[in-house]
Amino acid sequence: MTDGAAAAHPYQRVAAALRDRIDRGLWPVGHRLPSRSVLALEFAVGENVVRRALELLVAEGILEGRAGSGTFVRARQERRIMLRSLISQGRAGIAPPGFEGTWETESTARIAPPPPVARRLRLADGELCVRTAYEFLAPDRRPVMLTTSWEPMTLTGRTVVVLPEGGPLAGRGVAARMAHIGITVARAVEHIRPVRVDRHQAELLGIATGAQATSIQRTHYDTGDRPVETADIVIPAEHWEIAYEIRIELD
Incomplete structure (x- = not known):
C-alpha cells in the first residue's frame, strides 16, 4: 500500500487533525479530549473511525487513556x-x-x-x-x-x-x-x-x-x-x- 493510499484512510485524517491541534498548543498537556461520539459528529465519521484515530495517537505516545476518565494529551518524553x-x-x-x-x-x-x-x-x-x-x-x-x-x-x-x-x-x-x-x-x-x-x-x-x-x-x-x-x-x-x-x- 502506498503512502498516498494510507493517508486516505478516514481514521488517519482524523488523527492528523487531532495531532495538529496538539502540536499548535490548542490542546495542552493534560487536556481531556471530547468523547468519541462528539468527535465522530465533528468529523462526520463513525465512532470506530475515531477509536482507531485515538489508538494511533496513543501508540505514538501523544495521548494516554485513563480508565474511567477518558483520553488526555500526554506530556512528550524527551528522546x-x-x-x-x-x-x-x-x-x-x-x-x-x-x-x-x-x-x-x-x-x-x-x-x-x-x-x-x-x-x-x-x-x-x-x-x-x-x-x-x-x-x-x-x-x-x-x-x-x-x-x-x-x-x-x-x-x-x-x-x-x-x-x-x-x-x-x-x-x-x-x-x-x-x-x-x-x-x-x-x-x-x-x-x-x-x-x-x-x-x-x-x-x-x-x-x-x-x-x-x-x-x-x-x-x-x-x-x-x-x-x-x-x-x-x-x-x-x-x-x-x-x-x-x-x-x-x-x-
Missing part, C-alpha cells in the same frame, strides 16, 4: 540518541554507548531456544542456551529498552562466564566475555525493522500496547563465522532516536 557505532561496539558492554542508567536482568540456563533463535545460532536439535532478559532503566527508573540475549551452552557451559551478569566479567559484554574463554568475536550483524510492542512488552516498558518501536535482531560471530550470541532488542520510538556511526576508510 535520547542511541548511537549504534561500528567503531565502538567492540569495546561496549551490554548497555548502548552513552547510556546513563542501570539495568535489571534475569538469566535462565539450560533452556531450549525458540526455532527462530536456534536457526540464527545454527543449533542442532536439543542444544540448549542461556537466556538473559534485560530491562534498561533511565536515571529516573523509567524502563526505556528491552533486550533478550541467547548464548549456546556448548560454548559457555561450565565456564565462569556462563551467566552474562555473573562471575568476574559480569556486564562486560559479549566480546569481552567470549575472549575470556578463548573465543574472538569478529563482527556483529544487525537486522532492523519497525514493530509495535505487544502487551507484555508494553507492561514492562510502561507504554501503550501497540506503541511504535524499533526491533534490532543482533548476532555476534567469531573469527570462524560461527554465531556465538544473538539478541532481540526492543527500542521504544518515544524514548530513542537511533543513529549509526560508520567508519570511512580511504584506499
Whole structure:
C-alpha cells in the first residue's frame, strides 16, 4: 500500500487533525479530549473511525487513556540518541554507548531456544542456551529498552562466564566475555525493522500496547563465522532516536 493510499484512510485524517491541534498548543498537556461520539459528529465519521484515530495517537505516545476518565494529551518524553557505532561496539558492554542508567536482568540456563533463535545460532536439535532478559532503566527508573540475549551452552557451559551478569566479567559484554574463554568475536550483524510492542512488552516498558518501536535482531560471530550470541532488542520510538556511526576508510 502506498503512502498516498494510507493517508486516505478516514481514521488517519482524523488523527492528523487531532495531532495538529496538539502540536499548535490548542490542546495542552493534560487536556481531556471530547468523547468519541462528539468527535465522530465533528468529523462526520463513525465512532470506530475515531477509536482507531485515538489508538494511533496513543501508540505514538501523544495521548494516554485513563480508565474511567477518558483520553488526555500526554506530556512528550524527551528522546535520547542511541548511537549504534561500528567503531565502538567492540569495546561496549551490554548497555548502548552513552547510556546513563542501570539495568535489571534475569538469566535462565539450560533452556531450549525458540526455532527462530536456534536457526540464527545454527543449533542442532536439543542444544540448549542461556537466556538473559534485560530491562534498561533511565536515571529516573523509567524502563526505556528491552533486550533478550541467547548464548549456546556448548560454548559457555561450565565456564565462569556462563551467566552474562555473573562471575568476574559480569556486564562486560559479549566480546569481552567470549575472549575470556578463548573465543574472538569478529563482527556483529544487525537486522532492523519497525514493530509495535505487544502487551507484555508494553507492561514492562510502561507504554501503550501497540506503541511504535524499533526491533534490532543482533548476532555476534567469531573469527570462524560461527554465531556465538544473538539478541532481540526492543527500542521504544518515544524514548530513542537511533543513529549509526560508520567508519570511512580511504584506499
